[in-house]
Amino acid sequence: MNLSFTLAMARREGRSSWRRIGFYMATVTLGVGALVAINSFRADVTAAIHREARTLLGSDLRLSSRRPMPETVQAILDSVAATGSEVSYVTSFSSMALTPSTGRTRLVNVRGLEGGFPFYGEVETDPAGSWSELQSGRRALVDRSVLVYLGARVGDELRIGQARFTIAGTIVRMPGEADISSTIRPRVLIPAEFLAETELLGFGSLVRYRAYLRLADPEEADAFAERHETLLEEAEVGATTVAQRAEDYARSLDIFARFLGLVGLAALLLGGLGVASAVHVFVKRKLETVAVLRCLGATQRTVFAVYLLQAGLMGLGGAAAGVVLGLAVQVLLPGILDDFLPVAVSPTLHPMVALAGLGVGVWVAVIFGLLPLLSVRDVTPLEALRRPFDGPASRWDLRRLAVMGALVATVVALSIAQAPHPWAGVAFAAAAAVTAAILGGMAWALTRATRRFFPRRAPYVVRQGVANLFRPHNQTVAVTLTVGFGVFVLGSMHIVQRNLLERLSLDARPDRPNLVVFDIQQDQRDGVESLIREHGFSAAELTPIVPARVAALNGRPVDELLEDTTGPRPARWALRREYRHTYRDTLVGSEELLAGEWWYEPAAPGALPRISVEEGLAEELGVGLGDAITWDVQGVLIETEITSLRQVSWARFETNFFVVFEPGVLDAAPTVYVTLTRVPGEEERALLQRDLVEAYPNVSALDLSLVQQTLETLIGSIALAIRFMALFSIASGMIVLVGAVATSRYQRVRESVLLKTLGAQARQVRQVLATEYVALGSLAGLTGCILAAVAGWALVTFLFELSFRLPLLQLAGIGLAAAVTTVLVGLVAGRDALRRAPLAVLREIGE
Amino acid sequence: MIIAEHLEQTYMSGGHPLTVLSDINLTVEPQGFLAIVGPSGSGKTTLLGLLAGLDRPTAGRVVLDGEDLGPLTEDARARLRGEKVGFVFQTFQLIPTLTALENVLVPIELRPRAADRVENPEQRGRELLTRVGLGERTHHYPAQLSGGEQQRVALARAFANNPKVLFADEPTGNLDGDTGHAVIDLLVALNTEARTTLVLVTHDQELAQRAHQVVRLSGGKLVT
Structure with missing residues (x-):
């Protein structure tokens, strides 16, 4: 060379x-x-x-527990505090917040703070400085979304359970928390000393107790967590270090x-x-x-x-x-x-x-x-x-x-x-290759088909346009690939987004419940039911919930299972978590029996109480039909036998459970209740929630429309980011399309000029071009739509595990827009040929 | 300088063999001037291509300046062309993206070793362009030149490397009479000056008469 x-x-x-x-x-x-x-x-x-x-952590170390810090752990915390380190406590739970001035309520994430948390970073508030004054009385700082929803203003009264606070300001930014978290779980910060006053920390409420530590020597955090690992584990207290977080x-x-x-x-x-x-x-x-x-x-x-x-x-x-x-x-x-x-x-x-x-x-x-x-x-x-x-x-x-x-x-x-993930990469590459191959194949098929089934009797302009699809130097493959790929990318993204959003809209059909009322105590059952009825609505039967933990699997205690390092072990989280069981005599709509038998028949005398376990959990625990699970139900041990496995559609807006007991076993255990109801109007929902909270401050209500709103915001934010990145693809696709049309333009222009020389009118030349681009645009749009539908279906069904619905109209809209763009670009590129004198064009081609 | 023995060329056309040339034998002496004439489709251009080593014959052999083209690889024949052969085409075949001077320089710059190249190629290029009367148009692109001017640039390019043989395929075929004559005069003059062997395909009887040797093709065969 x-x-x-x-x-x-x-x-x-x-x-x-x-x-x-x-x-x-x-x-x-x-x-x-x-x-x-x-x-x-x-x-x-x-x-x-x-x-x-x-x-991010606001401290050097965070300890977290589902129960108040056990004595053993508290002792450590006290000793640490005595040796120059600082400890701060945050107790959080979900509850209804009510503003008497507007009568509106909202489910919020309440956090009672004590001590100097956050030790690192600043809490930004509006008005500035409200944070330092939080501990100086019955004050509350809330997320802006809480104010908006409650229709309240800074200075208004806010009720949490039995306690009353003055809203001192809004939270602009909490260190270590993304803004989106205020949408998902709007926060209300209060001084910890008033937590007891709320009377909400009783039985049945899901409370998270956290202790934040600023160590005298921050580098000690990991060593500290390691030193106390066994003790913390036994006390079921999780430790998070800065590095982990x-x-x-x-x-x-x-x-x-x-x-x-x-x-x-x-x-x-x-x-x-x-x-x-x-x-x-x-x-x-x-x-x-x-x-x-x-x-x-x-x-x-x-x-x-x-x-x-x-x-x-x-x-x-x-x-x-x-x-x-x-x-x-x-x-x-x-x-x-x-x-x-x-x-x-x-x-x-x-x-x-x-x-x-x-x-x-x-x-x-x-x-x-x-x-x-x-x-x-x-x-x-x-x-x-x-x-x-x-x-x-x-x-x-x-x-x-x-x-x-x-x-x-x-x-x-x-x-x-x-x-x-590597597999996601391989799948992406495969999808791109298959899409390109199919689009290329369709373009090839089009050239073959138009040649084979050439419309001999069609008007001249149509024949000429169709012939352009298979003649030498045709642009069929290039245009089909680029336009089709663009439609595919945009279409599949749109399908996934619509399906995610429609998931909840589907459940908002007139017969579906849209309000969950939970944390109802045993003695509040009748009261809550009649209150709902007084408002003119009917509540579904109250579902009992009994908190319990796993004590043993097939006779082997949890501690032993956790220490066992040989062979396959049940998943840690599944052994350690607190379950919320229910009991009933039938399956519900969101469940499907996969194996075993439901307890339609009475149990054999002397048999263990029967339970049905969700398939995924059974897998995590490594148990199946006939296995025995012993449950610790508020200190009482109950041994049960798995007699059926269920598939549960978690996405359905219903009360779903990992484990369902046969009736008669848990009836005597301490129980809280949950119920679903349908309240059509927004105003009516607000009124019912207000009355519920006023009468039963510990009872919470979750409004489906609120969940939907939250989801829409969340998906909307994600979609915005995806769309922004997709802009690059669209722009790229447009360039390729314009380029593909432009490169074959010389060919088309020469032909058009020849046609003009031979007596064709501009209109006819335009029609020839239009025929070609309409065919190309429609093929690319249609193929892209079909591929997008298949990809969307696969993503929705297998990745998001939802039932699939095809947003046909919108998808067709995307395809049509692409086809129209193709035709427009083609005609605009060909416009030159119609305007300019034949000689000039021929000279340019000769260059 | 050129020996062709029993040349035959057969192409497949529509699944059937089509013999374009058969049993061509000819010899061209050094500094000779051979004109190949004949009606359209008689195989003139095919013969020129074979003599110049642009294609391989189905049978027979070509010896160019003592080298048998048969066993040479495609690249070796390219190198041989670069060193010993110049071309003039009916359609000029200037590279549209290069200026006149750059077109002339291509064969010189293609020499693999700098030592084999003429000293100061640019000056050589300018001289050649001046010799063909285009000294003022060195920086023009082919599209900015007339047909006759383009063919004159092509002539300059053909002689750039001091070739031993010049092949010309109907060099006046795309030019009007007067321009064609001027180009031919220039071609013959340059040929004489450079002592080049010239092989030329033409329809032009007048031009053919200026050759030392004329072969007539008809239906792929020599008719003398």
Whole structure:
């Protein structure tokens, strides 16, 4: 190979190549931009989390328990406090909050604070400074959403159980908590000294007791947790260190960011397709030049290198611009994802991320360009004397196969590197490949079908337009691929989003309950029921709930099981958690019996009490039909036998349980109740909740519409982030589409000019173009929609485990929009041919 | 300089073999001037391609400046062309993205070793362009030149490497009479100056008469 010639030729040819394919490199720019932005952002978040790790926890160490701190643990805490460390306590539970001034209620997350928490970071409030005054009386700080929902203002009275507080201000930011948490569980902070006054910490309420420690020597935290590990475990107290907390946050944010990265990667792959089709067209136009160079003595390798170098250089240009774009977008991302960030993220330049983006961009441009470039090798010098019909035939030799292999490996490697999990990466790459293959196959089928079933009797313009689909230099594959891929990406995302949102709307059908009333004590049952009736509604039968813990499996105590390190062990969380059981004599709508028998028949005399276990839990505990579980029900041990396994549809808005007892076993155990009711109007729901809370402050109500609202906000925030990243794909797809149309424009323009010369009117030329693009746009739109429907169905059914509903109209809308865009772009690109004088156009084509 | 023995060329066309040339034998002496004439479709261009090593014959052999083209690889033949052969095409075949000067420089720059290249290629290029009367248009692109001017650039390119043999495929086929004559005069003059062997395909009887040697093709066979 002649290096100096290669360089000189690449430089000279490059002057005009920029015009032809430089435009496509904008797709590489967008793809690289998306990746650099999201990966830099990921690095920013990780750095911020590690920098502010202590702020995330607000302390050096956190102890957490479902019960008040046991004496053994309290003793340690007291001794630590006595030796220069600080301890702060936060007690939290869910309860109704009521503002008497408006009569409105809302389920909130109440936190009673005592001591100096947070030791690291500041609580921001509005008005500023309310935090330091919180402990100075019966004051409450609330999330803004609480104020809005209750219709209350700062200074109003707020009732939590039997206690009354003055709303002193709103929480703007709590260290270590993302803003979205205020949407999911709106917070009410009160001084711990008034917790008892609420009278809500009694039986049946789910309370979380936390102790936050600031150690005299912060570095001691891990050692401290290790030293007391056994004691804490025995007391069922969890310990979280700064490092663990940071890692947890970093991991979950990383998964989210990586998912967004996959959306960005779609843009880069689309860019790759764009480069491939651009180079394909480019090479076709260069065949004569290649043949002349070969005539003049250039070897195959030299000519190949000239064009490969051009692709690489343009890839470098595109990727470099992409890095700059990425760094600009990186600055925007914290604003868009603010709701999910527990720490302030300041964008920083990460040279490795930028370099990686640059490398990936060049590599993608080269590897996607390589496949069509290989055709250059097959040009014979003879073609300088004789123009071939439709370019050289592709040779399927080892090199072509190697390039194909490298291309597949590139896509898989990029997907795996970007995906939250290697398998997700493989699945993503496979989905992209299958989609591209199907779209390519459909385009091929269209060219075959139109040739085979050519509409011979159709009007001339239609025949001409249809013929454009299969004639040499047609753009059928390029346009179908890009438009179809775009529709696929947007369509499947939309389907998943709609299904997630409709999940709850489905349950809001007129016959479904929309209010859960829970934490009803034994002696409040009749009262609550009659109160609901007084309001004119009927409550479903009260469901009893009996808290219990696992004491033994098949006679082996939990402690023994936990210490056993040999063989498969039951999952720790499943052995340790507090269960909330119920008992009844029938299955409910959200349940399905998978194995064993329901207790329709009376038990055999002397048999163990029968229970039905949810399949997933049975798997976690490693138990099946016939196994025995001993339960600790408020200190009383009850041995039971598993006689059936159930599948439970947790997504249904019903009271679902891991374990259901046969009636008669738990009747005497301390029980709380829950009931569902349907209250249609918002105002009526508010009134009922107010009266419930006033009469029974410990009883809570969960409004389905509120849950729905929360979910919509949550999904909306996520969708915003996804849409933002998808913008890159859309822009990339548009560029490829415009480019595909533009590259074949010369061909179309020449034909159109010829047609005009032969007497065709502008209208007819337009109709020819329209026929072609309508066919292309419809095929791409339709195929993309079908593929999106299949992908959406798979995601909804297998990933989110929901029943699938196809939002046909919206999906059709996306497909139609894509088809219309295709036609418009095609017609606008062809407009030139209609406006300009034939001679000028023919001259330009000759260039 | 060129020896062709029993040349035969058969292509597959629509699944059937199509013999374009059969049993061609000819010899061209160094500094000779061979004109290949014949009606359209008689195989003139195919013969030119085979003599220049642009394609492999189905049977027979070609010896160019003492080298048998048969056993040479594709790349070796490319190198041979680069060193010993110049081309002039009917459709000029200038590279549209390069200026006139850059087009002329291509064969020189293609030489693998710098030592094999002429000294100061750019000056050589300018001289050649001046020689063909385009000294003022070195930085023009092909699209900015007329047909005759383009063919003159092609002539300059053909002689850039001091080739031993020049192959010309109907060099005036795309030009009007006067321009065609001017190009031919220039071609013959350059050929004489450079002492090049010339093989030329043409329809032009007048031009053919200027050749030292004329072969007539008809239906793929030599008719003398």
